[in-house]
Amino acid sequence: MAGRGVHRGVKVEIWSDVVCPWCHIGKRRFEAALARFPHRDAVDVRWRAFELDPGARSAPAGEPVRPTDYAERLARKYGTSVPGAQQMIDTMTQQAAAEGLDFRFDRAVRANTFDAHQVIHLAGERGLQDAVEERLLTAYFSEGEAVGDREVLVRLAAEAGLDADEVRAALADQRHAGAVRADEAEASALGISGVPFFVVDRRYGVNGAQPAEALLQVLERAWADRAPLIPVAGGGDGAACGPDGCTV
Template sequence: MKVEIWSDVVCPWCYIGKRRFESALRDFEHADDVEVVWRSFELDPTTETVHEKADGPGDAHLRRLSAKFGRPVEEVAPMVAHVDETAAAEGLEFHQDVSVPANTVKAHQLLHLAAERGVQDAVKERLLRAHFTEGEPVGDEETLVRLVAQAGLDAEEARAVLTEDRYLAAVRADVAEARALGARGVPFFVVDRTYGISGAQPTEQFAQVLRRAWAESHPLTLVGETSADACGPDGCAI
């Protein structure tokens, strides 16, 4: 069974959704037969990357969100706090007060490389943690090379991919496909190209879809006579 997940590495609900999906998958009896593929989605392709970490905690993140949504900082702050609290309930440590803006197209290119090298989930996790917990500038090339090397990619190959924009077309194709599938935001989960799940749904919702998709793709075929010796609610055959 194949699960494709469209998300961005600067999307808080994508990180939360990742944890909830992983919790459902961990308890799924056929987990070893599930292939997970991370697809690219850029929340804001126009974002300009900040190339250095923040000097320290502050309200810059709140002010950026305030400007983006046209709402006072006093209204935005509780929203951010709610996200942080939700993340904590899933075992995640968010420090959005040190996060910096990042254009993520280069990060997505490296995730395509990671898929080919068999370390995509490790790279995805490393980039999410770098942005939300450590305040790393995940749009900066040298920072990205350092981070993905920690997650199992070859640093020189990663640097070459960014220099050549080797997977740029693949990133654009992922974004276009998300729109074609009806994604209005991320995270967006597609199970066996049959079920779509929008948003960081509760763990049980993911578990239900995994069970349903597995049952439909692996139907049980009965063999032999249906009247063979057996016992049922009305007694046993004699």
């Protein structure tokens, strides 16, 4: 006879890019949902890599930024006018402010984010992924930091708690490049074409920076739908080790 089932927690994977404004807004909304979720301590959050512009050229730290740079880049990317792009920027800035974020697109430095995603993977191994993700988003959107510059990345990662020498070495040998590419391949396989994209327990997909209430509903549904692990081997308790020792 099988024993009593053991319920697992909820896993949330968030495909994101550190130069994606809706990703920062979506992060705040997800945090608000998580704060209201009674079982938040049982939620495992993982940040996954997605490059909005894989061919982007990073500007070096210290390169002057014109206030219109971001609007012009956005206009070229989406095939719209500069005034139309500026209207999009104004809307995103207002949405960000409603979530307590201070977006300064006039300071934004163009960046290739492949190395930033490698740093985020390293942070995941050190239990600091959320802190590093937050630091890089804030650095790009509020502080005008060149997050495509390796030495800037080293400094920002260290500010979030990582060891600077380890970050520098990891970037030098590109040790997390394969993990970033794997995230991107997985996004493609899952049909993810835009970010943020939240995947909950590999059963539910949430596209975009949805309101906190909508994200909370998904967490609650995932919690209610958790499948227990059903022990099926043997007829009784097998030999095992626990916090208090091992059976003999």
